[in-house]
Amino acid sequence: MATKVFVPRVESLARSGIDQIPTEYVRPESERDHLGDALEAEKKSVNGPQIPIIDIKMFDSDDEAVRKQCVEEVRSAAVNWGVMHIVGHGIPAELIDRLREAGKRFFDLPLEEKEKYANDQSSGMIQGYGSKLANNASGQLEWEDYFFHLMFPENQTNLSIWPRYPPDYTEVTKEFAKELRVVMTKMFNLLSLGVGLPAEKLEAEAGGMENILLQMKINYYPKCPQPSLAVGVEAHTDVSRLSFILHNNVPGLQVFYDGKWVTAKCVPDSIVVHVGDSLEILTNGLYKSVLHRGLVNKEKVRISWAVFAEPDKEKVLLRPLPELVSDAAPPKYELRTFAQHVRQKLFKKEQEAATK
Ligand SMILES: O=C(O)CCC(=O)C(=O)O
Numbered sequence: 001m002a003t004k005v006f007v008p009r010v011e012s013l014a015r016s017g018i019d020q021i022p023t024e025y026v027r028p029e030s031e032r033d034h035l036g037d038a039l040e041a042e043k044k045s046v047n048g049p050q051i052p053i054i055d056i057k058m059f060d061s062d063d064e065a066v067r068k069q070c071v072e073e074v075r076s077a078a079v080n081w082g083v084m085h086i087v088g089h090g091i092p093a094e095l096i097d098r099l100r101e102a103g104k105r106f107f108d109l110p111l112e113e114k115e116k117y118a119n120d121q122s123s124g125m126i127q128g129y130g131s132k133l134a135n136n137a138s139g140q141l142e143w144e145d146y147f148f149h150l151m152f153p154e155n156q157t158n159l160s161i162w163p164r165y166p167p168d169y170t171e172v173t174k175e176f177a178k179e180l181r182v183v184m185t186k187m188f189n190l191l192s193l194g195v196g197l198p199a200e201k202l203e204a205e206a207g208g209m210e211n212i213l214l215q216m217k218i219n220y221y222p223k224c225p226q227p228s229l230a231v232g233v234e235a236h237t238d239v240s241r242l243s244f245i246l247h248n249n250v251p252g253l254q255v256f257y258d259g260k261w262v263t264a265k266c267v268p269d270s271i272v273v274h275v276g277d278s279l280e281i282l283t284n285g286l287y288k289s290v291l292h293r294g295l296v297n298k299e300k301v302r303i304s305w306a307v308f309a310e311p312d313k314e315k316v317l318l319r320p321l322p323e324l325v326s327d328a329a330p331p332k333y334e335l336r337t338f339a340q341h342v343r344q345k346l347f348k349k350e351q352e353a354a355t356k
Pocket residue numbers: 217219233238245247252253292293294304306
């Protein structure tokens with residue numbers, strides 16, 4: 001039997017009281033540009049460009065002009081930023097609070113309890129409690145632990161690996177998944193109309209109600225004694241169609257816009273929505289998969305809930321929609337399955353790391 005690889009948890013490092021982080025967590029010089037304490041970064045960012053905030057309740061209006069304005073705001077954000085804050089999404093604030101509380105209480109458990117849910121990435125068991133393994137030549141690590149599991153559709157979930165504590169974790173998470181699924185349809189409708197397609201087109205193309213998977217990743221970023229040397233999550237684009245992010249009102253998310261890193265503000269009752277690679281490909285590059293990263297800070301633990309809406313790995317082929325391809329706009333992406341896309345991306349990253 002293969003022995004399980006010992007994975008150091010960032011939480012235990014943070015709790016050990018070190019004032020210097022181990023070298024594996026120190027990012028290379030080239031990446032450290034503008035890294036820093038997330039709380040400071042948020043304060044500094046007030047005067048710069050801000051991620052658009054869109055009230056998607058406008059889409060329910062009886063007034064066509066208001067609905068059109070909503071489509072236009074979403075289109076413009078997806079084209080220019082690849083990210084937006086949505087408000088008026090209709091998910092009850094009380095349910096979101098319960099979701100936050102459930103995740104926090106799980107991470108408040110002693111480490112030994114959480115280890116019972118440890119994933120085993122080397123044997124392909126990626127769901128569960130985990131921390132990043134060094135998967136590239138430079139052996140770089142991120143300042144976070146996480147919990148990852150499939151959240152929707154219910155018939156594909158494996159409830160036996162979900163946190164059993166707090167006792168309402170499963171109920172709250174299932175409820176949240178159902179609500180988020182509705183918001184997701186609305187976002188797909190808005191985004192379809194934004195590129196001149198019938199409202200249902202993008203969701204149907206993404207696999208429809210039954211075949212879009214919602215993957216939940218709860219990111220836990222402990223306090224970090226040297227936030228200008230580390231990252232919570234390194235700069236990346238998501239492979240998803242769309243990603244939805246909630247957090248515990250501690251800043252940390254940065255998005256790359258117009259050649260600069262912009263720190264996301266904590267907008268009350270909002271959900272951050274990212275365009276992911278799969279949607280960029282589907283729209284032949286009209287919508288941008290946003291480059292983003294997570295900063296850490298010295299004073300506060302940050303927790304975020306990232307939900308990735310993904311197509312079935314092998315069944316769905318990623319390709320630009322024929323309707324969005326023309327002589328003037330030839331296809332920018334080659335046909336691939338989602339699984340191939342993920343592998344190609346990882347391979348590229350390893351190559352880059354090896355040549356550094
Ligand atoms: O913590 C965040 O705000 C972002 C997390 C993220 O980018 C991810 O999990 O892919």
